[in-house]
Amino acid sequence: MKKKILKYGLTAVISIAILFLLQRLLMPKYVDGIVEGAFVAEYYEEEKDHDVIFVGDCEVYETFSPLVLWEEYGINAYIRGSAQQYIFQSYYMVEDTLRYETPDVVVFNIQSLQYDEAQSEAYNRMTLEGMKWSKTKVDAINASMKEGEQFLDYVFPILRYHTRWSELTETDVQYMFDKKKVSHNGYYMRVDVKPAENVPEGRPLGNYDFGENAWKYLDMMRELCAEKGVTLLLVKAPSLYPYWYPEYEAQVEAYAEEHGLRYINLLEDAEAIGLDYTTDTYDAGLHMNLSGAEKCARFLGHVLSVEYGLEDRRGEAALDEAWRGKKEAYEAEIAEQKVKYGIKDE
Amino acid sequence: MLFTSYLFLGFLALVLILYYVLPKKTQWPLLLCASYLFYFAAGAHFLLYLLSTTVTIWGAAVLIDKNHQAQKTYIKEHKEEMDREAQKTYRAAQKKIRFRYFLAALLINLLVLAVVKYANFFIDNFNGVLRAFGNAEGLSFVNIALPMGISFYTFQTIGYLVDVYRGNTAAEKSIFRFALFVSFFPQVVQGPINRFGEMAPSLYAQKRFDGRQVSFGLQRILWGYFKKLVIADRILVAVTAIFGDPANQGAYVFVGMIFYRLQLYADFSGGIDITIGIAEALGITLRENFNRPYFSKSLPEYWRRWHMSMNAWFRDYIFYPLSTSPALVSLTKKVRARFGPGAGKRVPLYISSFAAWAATGIWHGASWNFVVWGLTNWLILMLSEEFTPLYERFRRATHTEQSRAYDVFQIVRTFLLIGCVNLFDCHATLGATFRSFASMFTSANYHVLTDGSLLELGLTGLDYGILAVAWLIVLTVSLVQRKGSVREQIEPLPYAVKYVLFFGLFLIVLLMGAYGVGYDASQFIYNRF
Amino acid sequence: MEELLEILGELHPDVDFENETQLVDDGILDSLDIVSLIGEIKRVFDVTVTAGDIIPDNFNTVQAMMALIERLEEEA
Numbered sequence: 006m007k008k009k010i011l012k013y014g015l016t017a018v019i020s021i022a023i024l025f026l027l028q029r030l031l032m033p034k035y036v037d038g039i040v041e042g043a044f045v046a047e048y049y050e051e052e053k054d055h056d057v058i059f060v061g062d063c064e065v066y067e068t069f070s071p072l073v074l075w076e077e078y079g080i081n082a083y084i085r086g087s088a089q090q091y092i093f094q095s096y097y098m099v100e101d102t103l104r105y106e107t108p109d110v111v112v113f114n115i116q117s118l119q120y121d122e123a124q125s126e127a128y129n130r131m132t133l134e135g136m137k138w139s140k141t142k143v144d145a146i147n148a149s150m151k152e153g154e155q156f157l158d159y160v161f162p163i164l165r166y167h168t169r170w171s172e173l174t175e176t177d178v179q180y181m182f183d184k185k186k187v188s189h190n191g192y193y194m195r196v197d198v199k200p201a202e203n204v205p206e207g208r209p210l211g212n213y214d215f216g217e218n219a220w221k222y223l224d225m226m227r228e229l230c231a232e233k234g235v236t237l238l239l240v241k242a243p244s245l246y247p248y249w250y251p252e253y254e255a256q257v258e259a260y261a262e263e264h265g266l267r268y269i270n271l272l273e274d275a276e277a278i279g280l281d282y283t284t285d286t287y288d289a290g291l292h293m294n295l296s297g298a299e300k301c302a303r304f305l306g307h308v309l310s311v312e313y314g315l316e317d318r319r320g321e322a323a324l325d326e327a328w329r330g331k332k333e334a335y336e337a338e339i340a341e342q343k344v345k346y347g348i349k350d351e
Numbered sequence: 352m353l354f355t356s357y358l359f360l361g362f363l364a365l366v367l368i369l370y371y372v373l374p375k376k377t378q379w380p381l382l383l384c385a386s387y388l389f390y391f392a393a394g395a396h397f398l399l400y401l402l403s404t405t406v407t408i409w410g411a412a413v414l415i416d417k418n419h420q421a422q423k424t425y426i427k428e429h430k431e432e433m434d435r436e437a438q439k440t441y442r443a444a445q446k447k448i449r450f451r452y453f454l455a456a457l458l459i460n461l462l463v464l465a466v467v468k469y470a471n472f473f474i475d476n477f478n479g480v481l482r483a484f485g486n487a488e489g490l491s492f493v494n495i496a497l498p499m500g501i502s503f504y505t506f507q508t509i510g511y512l513v514d515v516y517r518g519n520t521a522a523e524k525s526i527f528r529f530a531l532f533v534s535f536f537p538q539v540v541q542g543p544i545n546r547f548g549e550m551a552p553s554l555y556a557q558k559r560f561d562g563r564q565v566s567f568g569l570q571r572i573l574w575g576y577f578k579k580l581v582i583a584d585r586i587l588v589a590v591t592a593i594f595g596d597p598a599n600q601g602a603y604v605f606v607g608m609i610f611y612r613l614q615l616y617a618d619f620s621g622g623i624d625i626t627i628g629i630a631e632a633l634g635i636t637l638r639e640n641f642n643r644p645y646f647s648k649s650l651p652e653y654w655r656r657w658h659m660s661m662n663a664w665f666r667d668y669i670f671y672p673l674s675t676s677p678a679l680v681s682l683t684k685k686v687r688a689r690f691g692p693g694a695g696k697r698v699p700l701y702i703s704s705f706a707a708w709a710a711t712g713i714w715h716g717a718s719w720n721f722v723v724w725g726l727t728n729w730l731i732l733m734l735s736e737e738f739t740p741l742y743e744r745f746r747r748a749t750h751t752e753q754s755r756a757y758d759v760f761q762i763v764r765t766f767l768l769i770g771c772v773n774l775f776d777c778h779a780t781l782g783a784t785f786r787s788f789a790s791m792f793t794s795a796n797y798h799v800l801t802d803g804s805l806l807e808l809g810l811t812g813l814d815y816g817i818l819a820v821a822w823l824i825v826l827t828v829s830l831v832q833r834k835g836s837v838r839e840q841i842e843p844l845p846y847a848v849k850y851v852l853f854f855g856l857f858l859i860v861l862l863m864g865a866y867g868v869g870y871d872a873s874q875f876i877y878n879r880f
Numbered sequence: 881m882e883e884l885l886e887i888l889g890e891l892h893p894d895v896d897f898e899n900e901t902q903l904v905d906d907g908i909l910d911s912l913d914i915v916s917l918i919g920e921i922k923r924v925f926d927v928t929v930t931a932g933d934i935i936p937d938n939f940n941t942v943q944a945m946m947a948l949i950e951r952l953e954e955e956a
Contacts, residue, residue, distance in 0.1 A: 020854055027862075126868055131664065157357045158867065167862050171813055439926065518955060519930055667931050671915075675929075680919035684890070692891065696912040699919065 026181075028163035031170060034180040035131075040187040041066075041088040045098075045135030047188055048085055054325060057082040057252035057317050060095040060113030067292040068114075068271075071190035072335050075328050078310040079317030084191025087135075089128035092117045096222045096229070097145035101136060103233055109315055110236045112305075113226065115257050115268075116249075121216025123149045133159060148211065148222075189335050194295055196339055197346040200283040201290030207248025216254055227264060236313060242289040243271040243280055245290035245303065269308065271301060278304040295339065337342035352392045354625050355579065355866060356539075362389070363629065367565075370633060375557035382531055382633070384773050389536035390499065395470040396741075397498040401534060404460055408508040409529045416450045416522035453516045457509060464505050467495050472717035500539045502714060506664055508533055511547040520548040528555055535631040541622055543640040543660035550637065558634035569634025571624050573856055574828075578621030580864030581821045586614045587865075588809040594777045601794025604787040606805065609771040611777055613822070616645065619658070633869050638663075643829045648761035650731050653769060661714075664860050665707045674703035700736075705729055709831030715776075720784060724775035731768070768770070881946055887920040888942070890902040897942050914939060921945075927952035 035042035044066060059065040066086035074080040084096045099111055102141040124127050129149045146159050158165040185195075230237040239261055241249060247271060261268035271278065278300050282290060285297030293301060303341055309315045318324055341350075352359045366385045370378055378541075390401055422445040424440055433441065471492045471578060478489030486660045511532070514520035523529040532547055532554065533539075593599045593607035630637045638660045647653035654662055673679065679699045687695025705726070712725020751757040771788060778784040799805065806812060831837050888897045891913055903909045903915045911938070917939075927949055929938075938948045 016850060023854075023858075027858075039505070154868065155357055164867055166866070167867065170862055443926070491888055516929055518934070525924060674915045675919035675922050677919075677923050680916070680923050683916055683919065687890070696891070696910075696916055699915050701911055 007289075010166040024163065027162065028166075029181045030173065030177055031163050031166040032134075033166065033169070034176055034184065034187055036180050036187060039088075039131075041193065042131035043135065043187045044183075044191055044193070045085065045087050045132060046101075047135075047186060048083060048191065049137055051083060051190075052253075052323070054081065054324075055083045055106060055108045055307060056080050056097070056318070057110045057112060058102050058108045059084040059086060059112045059114070060090070060098045060115050061086050061112075062090040063088055063193075063292060064114045064116045064244055065112070066188070066191055066193045068242040068244075068298055068301050069193070069305060070192050070295070070302040072192075072328070072332060073299045074306045074309070075252040075324075076332075077303060078306040078315070079319035080188065080306060080309055080315050081318055081324055084188075086191055087128075087132040089125065089151065090117060090132050091120050091128075092219050092220045092226075093148040094129075094132045094145055095150070096226045097136075097141050099226055099229060101139065101141045101145075103172075103229070103235075104141065106140060107233055108235060110238055110309060110313060111226075111230055112240055114242055114343045115223075115239050116216045116241065116244075116247075118219045118223065118257070119253065121218045123151050126151055126154055129154070130165070134162065134247055147190050175268075186334065189331060189338070192298065193300075194290070194335070194338055194342065196295045196342040196348060197287045198284055198294060198296075198348075199289045200234050201245050201286055204245040204290050205248070207250055210250070212234055213250055213252035213256075213349060220260075223260070227266065238313075239266055239268040240305070241268075241270040242293070243270060243281065243297075244292060245272075245280065245286075247291075267312075269305075271304070274304065283309055352389055354622060355576070355584075358392075367632060371558075371560040371565075371731060375559075377706060378557055379531055379555050379731060382535065383527060386531060386534040386536040386539065390534055390539065393499040394496070397496075400463060400498040400501060401504065403463065404508055405530045405533045406503060406524070407456045407459050408512050409523065409526050411452045412512055412522040412529075413524065414452045415515050418445055418449050418452075419518060421445075430676065453512060456512055459511060460505055465502060467497055469677060469713075469717045470495065472725060476833040500541065503542045503544060504533050504539055506714075507542075507544045508660075510544065510664055510668055513672075514547060520546075523547070523551070531555075532813050535630075535635075537626040538637060541619070541626070543623060543626070543638045544664050545638050551769060553634060553636045556634070559635065563842075564634060565632045568628045568630070570838050570853060571628030571631060572629075573853065574859065575621045575626075575628060576864070577821070577856060577860050578624065578825065580860055580866050582818060582825070583618035583621060584865035585810070585814055586610050586617070587804075588814075590777075592808040594648065597783065600787060600790035602791075602799045603795040603796075604774070604791050604802070607777065608791075610764065612645075612770050612773060613818075614636055615773070615776075616641075617825075643832065646762060646829070647765050648766060649735055650728070651735055653765055654728070654732070661711070665711050669710055670703045670707040673706055674699035677701065687765070701745075702772030704732065706866055708732075718779070720775045720778065720781055723781060723784075724772065727772050727775070731772070821859075822865075845850050869878075881942070883924050884921075884942060884945060885950070887917065887924065890920075891916060901941050906941050909939060921949060925949050925953065933950065 033039075033042060039301065041063070057074070059069060059082065063086070066084050068083070069084065071084065074082045085102060087094070087098075090098070095113060095117065099113075102108070102111075127149070131150060133142065133146055136145065146156060150156065155164075227237055229235075239257065241254075241257070249270075254270065257268055260266070275282075280300055282295060282323040285293055287294035310317065352362065353556060362385070366381070369381055373381060387398070422442065426433065426441070442830065443636065473489045474492055476866060481489050511520065515522045532550065535554070588606060590610050593603050593610070599607070623640045627639070628636050640658060642656040642659065642662050644657035645655055647656055657778045682702075683695050686698050708725040708729035709722060710725070711728075712722040715721045715724070746752050746757070774788055775781075775784050779785060805815075810818075828837055831840060834840065841852060844852075885935055888895070892908065895908055897903070900906070900908060904914075914934060918934075925939055928950065929948065933948060933952075938944050
């Protein structure tokens with residue numbers, strides 16, 4: 006009997022170990038190429054003592070450089086953004102953050118209000134997979150799944166990525182267990198430049214009203230922040246494209262007014278920020294490059310420290326130490342990217 | 352709840368655990384609950400169809416059986432007073448009563464089947480007739496969803512009704528037990544079509560947990576998933592691409608024909624492996640449905656080895672009763688008197704098998720395509736029957752009786768023949784079928800086989816590689832199977848070897864199965880019948 | 881017995897059925913004959929031979945066929 010238990014026990018252990026290793030191997034690593042999928046998970050390795058948390062889609066993780074916020078205002082900020090992060094996912098990102106820490110300010114980029122439900126399974130994956138398991142994650146998955154998606158595929162990602170064995174590369178083996186950091190406190194750095202020219206006007210839409218579901222989650226986010234004593238700040242990144250319709254703007258302004266929230270549309274402040282769309286974007290106006298992101302951070306940092314009175318924490322030994330390391334990584338990547346994109350220092 | 356859904360796997364695991372954990376008394380009631388839950392998941396209103404069949408057939412069978420018993424008792428008690436003639440008259444009178452019960456239940460169920468499955472086929476043809484007479488209006492089509500597995504459970508219960516009527520099977524007294532026979536979840540969707548007499552003993556018996564049996568069952572389930580997920584659902588992509596575009600003619604038809612046969616076998620026999628495997632794990636014996644059909648050397652042999660339970664059904668309940676019916680017997684006599692014994696004895700065979708194959712065709716689908724498909728099979732079978740003596744003489748004359756090469760030739764020929772016949776199944780209309788069939792011989796585009804066009808059908812080179820290896824595995828298993836059960840042959844091997852074999856197969860299904868995001872969950876082909 | 885021999889005689893007038901013991905195994909009665917035979921038996925004796933009873937042993941001799949018919953008459 007004992008022998009039998011040992012036999013079957015061993016079989017189970019070996020089988021599970023093999024399946025676990027396979028799963029690790031087959032999951033996308035997001036360390037080169039599309040690195041956006043790795044952002045969400047990186048948060049958990051941080052010391053959770055942030056003053057400001059950003060949530061939203063690419064318009065947050067490419068628009069603000071946390072290093073500038075630290076160096077110039079002593080604000081310890083982290084961006085919990087992810088590619089095409091839908092508003093319900095941003096809500097759960099806030100909820101998830103509050104499990105670990107309570108920041109003074111949550112900054113939400115309202116671009117995603119226009120999506121009432123998830124548009125793409127691939128983007129769902131990039132946002133949800135990195136989250137640590139909790140009831141929040143379960144709710145986030147349930148709120149995000151498109152038709153045809155299965156909850157079990159999130160529990161056992163091998164079921165989702167089972168065909169990736171034909172696309173495996175060396176990096177899949179290299180980063181099976183340890184991943185390298187790809188973001189700077191959630192910030193996605195690009196140093197290259199592609200000027201914005203001939204940005205197309207938005208084509209007319211049939212309906213400009215944000216969906217019921219989107220509003221519901223914005224309400225939930227607002228209430229959650231109020232309950233926890235967190236200030237919610239709404240922003241719109243200064244991206245020229247996708248086109249931000251005046252009808253959208255009006256709805257957000259009305260909402261902010263009704264609930265006494267601060268809403269900053271950086272598009273309108275481009276001049277004050279000092280943005281130059283010929284040098285500050287890397288993809289002709291969609292996203293900010295390093296230069297643009299540092300300018301925007303400088304601008305927003307001023308608001309946060311002056312208007313919201315966020316404390317300058319430079320001088321706290323632990324933070325100084327941590328940011329010293331972060332700065333090194335930041336500058337190393339600038340150098341690396343300059344080589345990559347063939348940019349010479351002036 | 353498709354066999355290939357996570358939900359079904361969870362459901363199955365739960366049923367298996369409860370089945371052996373709960374008291375044995377509750378085993379068949381548990382299966383009944385599970386089966387109704389399974390059926391309910393397909394659509395609550397479908398349960399009405401299932402219930403109506405269950406109640407009518409059960410009731411008629413009980414009445415028939417009661418009458419039969421009463422008749423026997425009566426004759427026994429009155430043996431002295433009744434002479435043989437009187438007994439015969441009495442029997443005939445009772446039989447008439449039983450026949451009424453039988454007919455009533457039969458007609459009700461056939462009518463339901465006719466309405467849900469064939470209403471639109473009738474309407475379409477009726478409208479065609481109307482149009483021919485210049486009436487453009489016609490009837491509008493009805494919108495009835497086909498209840499899951501209705502063709503299978505209707506036929507299975509009609510078989511039972513005939514068995515009871517013939518006195519071959521005692522009627523099941525308990526409606527609940529009977530309801531399980533009708534709805535047993537592994538087989539309700541796509542068969543095999545079982546006989547009550549064969550299935551009942553193991554269906555209702557109380558079973559102890561038998562590790563070997565359960566593990567054999569699970570092995571067979573895994574094998575079924577391998578065929579379904581790795582082969583059928585992968586090749587499906589190419590089959591759909593080929594037959595979905597009428598521009599694909601000539602060589603494409605040839606490739607599509609072969610792919611479709613491979614898909615159909617992997618899909619259907621894989622599904623049946625899952626069904627029989629589940630039943631085995633539950634200690635229940637079901638009929639086999641396939642016996643390595645692609646090794647058949649002739650069409651008659653093929654039809655004894657492919658979808659065996661359905662063919663046995665048509666043989667036992669249509670061909671056989673028809674060929675021994677009084678009308679045919681007297682016709683046989685007349686023909687024999689007029690044209691001699693050779694012609695005479697062909698009459699029942701030709702006519703009954705014609706009817707059986709027309710019925711088989713229409714059972715497969717409500718369209719003329721399937722009727723012609725059935726009758727093409729019939730024609731080839733009859734020709735084959737007639738030419739058998741000729742073939743034998745030819746083989747004796749050429750000394751190829753023992754020739755391996757000739758065997759292979761026959762196998763390939765039969766495979767291609769079936770492929771051609773099955774083109775009826777790949778097209779919606781007869782015109783399209785004949786056109787594509789003819790194009791195989793007239794179209795000179797066989798260069799597409801080698802110029803990379805096959806890679807544009809939705810399958811990559813890697814997919815073709817996987818398919819080739821998977822078929823090699825199926826072929827190997829089939830060859831090993833000729834010496835008896837593969838699982839029995841694996842059993843005595845060392846544990847580590849068995850582990851590598853089965854866990855390896857599991858990993859193949861897991862990693863190479865065409866499932867999940869990116870693959871449309873495809874229903875088993877035979878679901879729609 | 882008489883009736884049965886009559887039926888068989890119609891099928892194969894040239895066979896001496898009473899003395900043959902391997903009717904099926906020797907190929908005197910083929911499957912088509914059996915089908916005709918069962919139809920006739922049904923008509924004359926009012927019993928139904930079902931698929932399960934169609935085995936060579938039941939049709940190899942006239943005596944075996946008679947035994948089968950009598951058994952089926954009993955059961956009816």
